[in-house]
Every structure is written in structure tokens, then in C-alpha cells.
Amino acid sequence: MSSSRQFAIRGVLALCAGVVCLAGTLMGCPATEVRKQADPVCGELEKNLQDAERIEVLNLLSAAFTAHCDDLVLTYGAQARSEFRHKSFSVTREAANVFVPDGTFIEYVMESYERGYLSILLASSYLRVHKDQEAKVELRTLDHELFAPIYNYGEDPVNLLLSAILWEQLGEIGEARVDWLRLRDLPHLTKKEDAALRRFAGERVRRIDSGDGAEASWRVYRVGTFPRLDWDLEFTNSTSGYFSVTPTQPFMNTCISETGLRLSTESWFEKVAMRHSGAYHPLLNVQTWIRLPFGVAYSLIPLAAGASVMVGGCLLDAAGDGKGALCQLSIVGGVAIMSTAPQVLEGALKPDLRHWEDIPAAIVVTTAAEPGLEPCLAKQGADVQRAL
Numbered sequence: 001m002s003s004s005r006q007f008a009i010r011g012v013l014a015l016c017a018g019v020v021c022l023a024g025t026l027m028g029c030p031a032t033e034v035r036k037q038a039d040p041v042c043g044e045l046e047k048n049l050q051d052a053e054r055i056e057v058l059n060l061l062s063a064a065f066t067a068h069c070d071d072l073v074l075t076y077g078a079q080a081r082s083e084f085r086h087k088s089f090s091v092t093r094e095a096a097n098v099f100v101p102d103g104t105f106i107e108y109v110m111e112s113y114e115r116g117y118l119s120i121l122l123a124s125s126y127l128r129v130h131k132d133q134e135a136k137v138e139l140r141t142l143d144h145e146l147f148a149p150i151y152n153y154g155e156d157p158v159n160l161l162l163s164a165i166l167w168e169q170l171g172e173i174g175e176a177r178v179d180w181l182r183l184r185d186l187p188h189l190t191k192k193e194d195a196a197l198r199r200f201a202g203e204r205v206r207r208i209d210s211g212d213g214a215e216a217s218w219r220v221y222r223v224g225t226f227p228r229l230d231w232d233l234e235f236t237n238s239t240s241g242y243f244s245v246t247p248t249q250p251f252m253n254t255c256i257s258e259t260g261l262r263l264s265t266e267s268w269f270e271k272v273a274m275r276h277s278g279a280y281h282p283l284l285n286v287q288t289w290i291r292l293p294f295g296v297a298y299s300l301i302p303l304a305a306g307a308s309v310m311v312g313g314c315l316l317d318a319a320g321d322g323k324g325a326l327c328q329l330s331i332v333g334g335v336a337i338m339s340t341a342p343q344v345l346e347g348a349l350k351p352d353l354r355h356w357e358d359i360p361a362a363i364v365v366t367t368a369a370e371p372g373l374e375p376c377l378a379k380q381g382a383d384v385q386r387a388l
Contacts, residue, residue: 260366
């Protein structure tokens with residue numbers, strides 16, 4: 001072969017190699033760009049997670065899950081569930097907690113629904129990174145979290161629904177059927193809206209048994225954000241100490257369509273609302289009643305101080321043969337001090353309503369390909385986010 005021909009062949013091969021490299025580079029650009037966009041978000045979240053308080057850690061885990069920072073969810077989520085799961089009793093802290101606003105000296109302990117939802121996020125993150133066996137372990141852990149007879153306990157329909165969906169996504173129809181049956185037969189589902197959930201779960205069991213629904217392709221969406229909580233004193237007809245706990249906005253009704261179900265997280269709110277009841281947390285209930293006389297005593301301090309300012313100022317004004325200016329000023333100042341008594345009472349009696357804040361107000365599960373095709377989602381607008 002002549003040297004000129006060898007040179008030509010080498011040139012063609014070099015050109016082809018260059019084209020292949022260029023194509024590979026261009027194809028790799030989107031992935032590289034995505035990593036460049038995602039890494040700073042995950043890095044900032046991790047930085048915040050390291051020094052955050054317990055409630056903020058939970059909120060940051062929600063943000064990490066939404067941003068697909070699955071490594072963060074798996075690392076810090078498992079750590080949070082382990083550390084925030086059990087209550088450590090201290091006689092000193094429990095006694096001191098009576099004299100200050102509820103929860104001041106007490107570290108937050110997750111409610112059972114929060115432990116369950118955290119297990120759901122962990123299982124979903126494992127599913128995203130294609131670690132199916134680890135996801136199954138998390139779902140079995142979820143069962144234990146819902147039924148474990150520890151400080152905070154009790155199953156709830158939202159986590160059972162998500163568990164059933166995840167089992168189906170993992171191809172474990174038998175495990176999913178167990179959760180659908182539990183949803184259908186939950187004993188505390190007594191509201192009118194609960195009948196719709198029972199029908200949906202029962203229909204799913206029927207379709208699984210008949211073989212019609214074994215290949216369902218589920219999509220899960222979170223709707224809105226859990227509302228803020230308000231409270232008031234209620235000494236009669238109260239099931240939670242002497243508190244009446246209400247959401248600042250109402251929860252959505254249960255919605256069922258041919259393709260999906262919308263279920264609110266009102267059951268999660270009810271766990272927080274009953275936190276100070278004697279049947280659920282006897283210790284918190286006792287502390288609540290002991291705190292009441294101290295709160296009343298604290299509120300009398302500004303009343304007494306205000307009265308002293310008023311009387312003392314007027315006496316000084318009279319003794320100094322004043323013209324009433326000091327007395328008038330003392331009355332204004334005394335009334336201002338006395339007017340703080342309700343705030344002092346409220347601060348002393350305020351219940352511990354801490355909770356995981358960045359959680360959905362409702363969950364929608366659907367087989368529809370797009371959110372707009374699901375009747376239970378069509379009117380929710382920007383409040384909808386793809387969850388699983």
C-alpha cells in the first residue's frame with residue numbers, strides 16, 4: 001500500500017473519530033448541564049441539613065426529595081428517623097416544661113404518620129435509583145412504624161395508600177393487595193368521605209383478584225401544603241386537654257374518579273389535634289392541666305404591675321401638687337401594661353403543635369397519563385407537584 005493511500009485512510013479514520021467524539025460530547029451536554037444545575041441545589045440543602053433543628057431537618061428532606069437529591073434523602077432521612085423516633089424522658093426537663101411554654105425544653109419526637117411518610121420518601125428514593133430490594137425493606141419498615149406501640153403510634157390511610165401504590169410499582173401485587181385490604185377495612189374510617197375511600201380500595205382488591213388491574217401504571221401527585229394550625233381555649237367538649245385545634249384553611253374532600261383518588265391529609269392533622277388528650281398522651285395531658293394555674297398566675301403579673309403604675313403615678317402627682325399630667329400618663333401606661341395580660345396567658349398556655357410543615361395537604365393517585373386528564377386534579381392548578 002502506498003504511503004499516500006495510508007495517509008488518506010488515516011485521515012478518514014481521524015475524521016470519523018472526531019465526529020464520534022463530537023457526537024458523544026453533544027449527547028453528554030444535557031446530562032452534564034443537569035448535574036451542574038442539580039448539584040448546587042443538593043449541596044446547599046446538605047449544608048443546611050447539618051445544622052438544622054429537627055422540624056427544619058424534616059422540611060429540608062421534603063425539599064431534597066422534590067429536587068431529586070436522593071442521596072441526601074437516603075442518608076439524612078434514615079438518620080432522622082432513627083434519632084427522632086423515640087422520646088427520651090428526663091424528670092428535670094419534664095418538670096421544668098410545666099413552668100414554660102409547652103415543648104420549650106423537650107426535643108421534638110415524630111408522630112407515627114411522620115415516621116410513615118419518611119419511610120415512603122426513603123422507599124421512593126430507593127426506587128428512583130433502581131434499588132428495588134432496599135425499597136421493599138423500607139416498605140416493610142413502614143408497616144412496623146405504623147403499628148409499633150411506642151410513644152407516638154397509630155396507622156393512617158394516607159401512608160397505607162402510598163404503600164399500596166409503591167408495592168404495585170415494585171411489581172409486588174400480593175403485598176399491594178394486603179394494603180388495599182387494610183385500607184378497605186380500617187376501623188376508624190367512619191366519616192362520610194371515608195366511604196369513598198373504602199369503595200376505591202375495595203374495587204382495587206376486586207380488580208387485582210380478577211386479574212384486570214395487575215398492570216396498572218400509577219402516578220402520584222402532592223396537592224398544596226399542609227395548612228398552618230390555630231388553637232383556642234375550650235374547657236367544654238374538648239378531646240385534647242382544654243384546647244381546640246383547627247387548621248387555618250379547610251382540607252379538600254375525598255374525590256374518586258374512574259382513573260384515580262384524591263385523599264386529604266386531614267388524618268395527619270387529627271393526630272396533632274389530639275396530641276394533648278389523656279387517652280393518647282397522658283403525660284402531656286397532665287402537664288397541660290398543671291400549667292393552667294401557672295399561666296393564670298403569670299397573666300396576673302402585668303395586671304398587678306399596671307395597677308401599681310396607675311395608683312403610684314396618681315399618688316405622686318397628688319403629693320407633688322401636680323396638675324394631673326403625671327396621673328394621666330400613669331393611667332395610660334398602666335392600661336398598656338395590663339393589656340398584655342392576654343398575650344402572657346396565651347404564651348404560657350400555648351400547646352406544643354410542632355409538626356413536619358412541608359408535607360402535602362392532599363395526595364392524588366391516578367392512572368391518567370397527564371394531570372389535566374385526572375378529574376380529581378384538573379382544577380388544582382399550580383398547587384400540584386409530581387411526587388412518585
